Structures are given as C-alpha cells and as structure tokens.
Amino acid sequence: MLTDEQIAALSPTERRQLVARLVRPVDDVVPSRRWLRRTRESRVALMVLSAAVLVPWIGYLAATLPRVYVARHWDVAWVGFDLMLLGLITSTAVLGYLRRQLFVLTAFAAGVLLVCDAWFDVLTAHGDDRTWSVVTAIAIELPLAALLITGALQMLRLMAARMWLLRPGGRAWQIPIPLPDVGDRAVRRRSRRPSD
Structure with missing residues (x-):
C-alpha cells in the first residue's frame, strides 16, 4: 500500500500511470468492448446523419415558413x-x-x-x-x-x-472519454x- 507521502512524491506522469493501472477494467463496467465500440459507432453515425438531414431541412424552412403565424396553445x-x-x-x-x-x-x-x-x-x-x-x-x-x-x-x-x-x-x-477502444x-x- 502506498502512503500519502509516497503518492505526493510521484511525478505527474507516475500518478497518471498509477491511476491508469487502478481504474476499473472496462469489461467489469460494460457488457463487452465490442458492445461499447458498436454503441459508440452507431451513435456517432446517427449524429452525422442527423446533421446531414438538418442542413436541407433548415434551407426548406427558411424558404417556406411564413413571417407571421398564429399559434395555438x-x-x-x-x-x-x-x-x-x-x-x-x-x-x-x-x-x-x-x-x-x-x-x-x-x-x-x-x-x-x-x-x-x-x-x-x-x-x-x-x-x-x-x-x-x-x-x-x-x-x-x-x-x-x-x-x-x-x-x-x-x-x-x-x-x-x-x-x-x-x-x-x-x-x-480535449477531455477524452476514459474508456479504451482499439482505434483510440x-x-x-x-x-x-x-x-x-
């Protein structure tokens, strides 16, 4: 067991390495690394698709919405x-x-x-x-x-x-997501x- 004094004597690089070694394994937190990768990839793809669809939709709204509109509720x-x-x-x-x-x-x-x-x-x-x-x-x-x-x-x-x-x-x-992925x-x- 490290004492407080020993930890205080560690350099930032050594502390970073110690934290990386003590962190709970990803496999203990999520079903699998494959699930984690697929979830991340599908959500990123969904956001890219949403942005791509939103661009023409904004153009359509800009061209067709009336300047005055009476709203219910x-x-x-x-x-x-x-x-x-x-x-x-x-x-x-x-x-x-x-x-x-x-x-x-x-x-x-x-x-x-x-x-x-x-x-x-x-x-x-x-x-x-x-x-x-x-x-x-x-x-x-x-x-x-x-x-x-x-x-x-x-x-x-x-x-x-x-x-x-x-x-x-x-x-x-610049903060990375602290879950390892092969491509990251x-x-x-x-x-x-x-x-x-």
Whole structure:
C-alpha cells in the first residue's frame, strides 16, 4: 500500500500511470468492448446523419415558413418551457448543494435552455414587449446562461484534471472519454502526454 507521502512524491506522469493501472477494467463496467465500440459507432453515425438531414431541412424552412403565424396553445408552450427550465435550475441548485457530478449535465442543459428562452423571447416579442425581452435577455437570461455553461465546463475540467485525464491548462473539448477502444490508442497517448 502506498502512503500519502509516497503518492505526493510521484511525478505527474507516475500518478497518471498509477491511476491508469487502478481504474476499473472496462469489461467489469460494460457488457463487452465490442458492445461499447458498436454503441459508440452507431451513435456517432446517427449524429452525422442527423446533421446531414438538418442542413436541407433548415434551407426548406427558411424558404417556406411564413413571417407571421398564429399559434395555438401559445400559453401552454411557454409555461411548459418555463417549467422545464425551473426543473433544471432547481436540480442544478440541489445537485450543486449536494456536490454531485450530475450537476454538470443539469447546469449545461439549463444554460442552453436560457439561451433558447432569450432567443425566442426577443424574436417573438412585439411592441413594448420587445424592449422588456431585450432587457431581460441581456441583464438576466444570457449572463445566467453563461454562468451555468462555463461553471459546468469548469467542473468537467476539474474532474478530468483530478483523474489525470487532462493536462494542466487543457480545454474541456480535449477531455477524452476514459474508456479504451482499439482505434483510440493514439488519441489517448496524445491527450495524456506528460506536461512535466
């Protein structure tokens, strides 16, 4: 058993290697590596296909949607949206208070919904409501969204750095998924290069 002093004396590279050796084997966590690879590949393929379909769909909507449209259930749509937002913000507060990692997901999702809320409030408002929508977007919704999203990314970076998955000063988008895959060995080696 290593003592705290022995661990403190380890270099960052040695600590990274120790964590890699102590991590629970993938086969103990998922049904199989083949299942893991197929799941990842199918989800990535689905996202690529979705993006490819979305491009012409956006063009179609831009060309065919009317500038003015009377919507049914306008009140239910907005109240339902705000209830989802309330649920995510409340969950973020509770999970943050309890110091749970799921906070990262709820904070990021709440931030994204706040950006959407500001976008639709400003674009669908008219008359005196437009001024109020712009003021609340600039003064409340967008700053709170930025706080939630950056807080989630900072927490993600902190957790990854503590597990030696991210070099000091690394960005959140550089954090590798910590599950081995045959095709990802080169990516893992590049992301785990020692900084010392």
